[in-house]
Amino acid sequence: MHIQQLSSLDLGIAALLVIALAGLSLALRLGIERRLLIAGARTAVQLTLIGLVLKALFANVALVWVALMAFVMLAAAGREATARQRLRFAGFWGYGLGTLSMFISSFSVTVFALIAIISHHPWYEPQYAIPLLGMMLGNTMNGVALGLDRLTLSAREQRGAIEARLMLGHQAHEAVRTITRDAMRVGLVPIMNAMAAAGIISLPGMMTGQILAGAAPVEAVKYQILIMFMIAAGTGFATLAAVSLGSRRLFDERQRLRLDRLKDTGD
Amino acid sequence: MHSEATLSRLTLHALTVRHVGPVDLDIAPGECVCLSGPSGAGKSLLLRAVADLEPHTGSAVLDGQTCHDAKPYLWRRWVGLLPAESAWWCETVGEHFEHPREDWFQALGFAPAVSEWTIARLSTGERQRLGLLRLLCNGPRALLLDEPTASLDPTAVRQVEHLIGEYRREHACPILWVTHDPAQIERVADRTLLIEDGRVEPA
Numbered sequence: 251m252h253i254q255q256l257s258s259l260d261l262g263i264a265a266l267l268v269i270a271l272a273g274l275s276l277a278l279r280l281g282i283e284r285r286l287l288i289a290g291a292r293t294a295v296q297l298t299l300i301g302l303v304l305k306a307l308f309a310n311v312a313l314v315w316v317a318l319m320a321f322v323m324l325a326a327a328g329r330e331a332t333a334r335q336r337l338r339f340a341g342f343w344g345y346g347l348g349t350l351s352m353f354i355s356s357f358s359v360t361v362f363a364l365i366a367i368i369s370h371h372p373w374y375e376p377q378y379a380i381p382l383l384g385m386m387l388g389n390t391m392n393g394v395a396l397g398l399d400r401l402t403l404s405a406r407e408q409r410g411a412i413e414a415r416l417m418l419g420h421q422a423h424e425a426v427r428t429i430t431r432d433a434m435r436v437g438l439v440p441i442m443n444a445m446a447a448a449g450i451i452s453l454p455g456m457m458t459g460q461i462l463a464g465a466a467p468v469e470a471v472k473y474q475i476l477i478m479f480m481i482a483a484g485t486g487f488a489t490l491a492a493v494s495l496g497s498r499r500l501f502d503e504r505q506r507l508r509l510d511r512l513k514d515t516g517d
Numbered sequence: 518m519h520s521e522a523t524l525s526r527l528t529l530h531a532l533t534v535r536h537v538g539p540v541d542l543d544i545a546p547g548e549c550v551c552l553s554g555p556s557g558a559g560k561s562l563l564l565r566a567v568a569d570l571e572p573h574t575g576s577a578v579l580d581g582q583t584c585h586d587a588k589p590y591l592w593r594r595w596v597g598l599l600p601a602e603s604a605w606w607c608e609t610v611g612e613h614f615e616h617p618r619e620d621w622f623q624a625l626g627f628a629p630a631v632s633e634w635t636i637a638r639l640s641t642g643e644r645q646r647l648g649l650l651r652l653l654c655n656g657p658r659a660l661l662l663d664e665p666t667a668s669l670d671p672t673a674v675r676q677v678e679h680l681i682g683e684y685r686r687e688h689a690c691p692i693l694w695v696t697h698d699p700a701q702i703e704r705v706a707d708r709t710l711l712i713e714d715g716r717v718e719p720a
Contacts, residue, residue: 410602
């Protein structure tokens with residue numbers, strides 16, 4: 251299988267496109283050139299580093315290193331999911347809720363796919379485990395962040411209605427039922443849209459990457475379908491878990507709505 | 518309908534919530550206690566604490582049943598809190614009522630068709646009156662009323678006072694009623710309390 255090698259010069263030419271965009275931003279006074287260039291530089295540095303890490307991982311296949319890598323990725327995804335929420339739970343729960351949900355969901359779905367579907371030996375072969383987990387975490391992170399963001403903002407906006415229901419003798423979970431349903435739906439919209447558009451409007455990244463790398467299109471498509479299903483399930487379970495845990499955390503043991511447990515980041 | 522409520526007595530023992538309290542208060546069955554005081558003095562906060570919507574110390578007791586020993590949703594059903602602003606979550610009025618009583622709707626000037634009305638078309642005064650009806654139809658054994666007539670015209674004020682009075686007689690229901698209106702206090706109160714700097718004292 252032949253892969254067209256890319257030189258540093260090739261990447262430099264691609265970078266010129268981003269630099270041109272930054273120049274345009276400067277000319278039009280959009281004020282995003284600095285952030286754009288920093289983001290571009292981060293992409294180059296982070297991906298180069300992960301390339302080196304993966305190279306080392308592939309050369310030394312050991313469960314402990316794969317697990318370590320997986321937890322570092324989880325920690326970063328948890329931090330990102332927390333940062334994307336405008337109104338987040340204060341203290342440990344702000345980070346813990348999303349991270350715990352992603353851990354339960356992404357890890358179990360990925361391990362299930364590695365063992366039951368891909369069935370490679372050893373099952374934790376980093377060539378499969380790390381990219382699959384990476385795609386899972388990237389998508390579940392979105393779902394969890396969107397779901398929790400909607401949950402907390404709606405709870406604050408609809409405080410009067412929630413408390414009015416509590417006052418009529420509704421239990422806490424009944425009083426927030428419409429909000430939790432809505433938050434779960436919002437968390438799942440991106441992956442459902444992606445599944446509906448796959449192949450017609452967009453060619454998903456993983457499939458495109460495999461085809462560019464010389465894989466047979468039909469094999470690439472099979473992997474893409476696998477990953478789409480994994481992502482849908484993973485995002486769904488993680489969002490349901492996060493919203494469900496979050497809606498419990500909104501109330502104390504006396505079923506009082508505790509908005510003082512939320513912290514507004516003002517982003 | 519609520520025969521067990523005939524002896525309802527609401528008692529607060531050193532109830533303290535943030536800057537308000539400790540409050541000791543005993544409201545006899547069928548007694549109406551009016552509570553007034555400047556804005557920000559903690560009147561609404563005190564009602565919310567009695568309804569167990571705010572963390573507090575001390576205790577509230579209804580018919581010998583302490584708030585903390587009762588299931589939260591039962592306690593809140595027993596001590597009906599009417600907030601100053603009513604909130605709604607379904608599209609039409611009727612969807613918010615489990616057991617509507619037509620005679621009460623009529624008493625507050627609503628035709629039976631009101632249950633078909635959408636919430637969006639209600640005026641502030643209509644919301645306030647329907648909020649009270651929603652609470653009463655839920656059969657509370659005590660009433661905590663936070664300015665229930667604040668946005669009503671004089672006729673509607675009298676209708677509301679009359680309906681609350683009727684409910685109070687029928688159920689021997691203790692009432693804690695926040696109001697700023699001296700004439701209203703004159704009409705409805707058996708006793709008046711003043712809340713200032715977090716302390717509750719007889720007026």
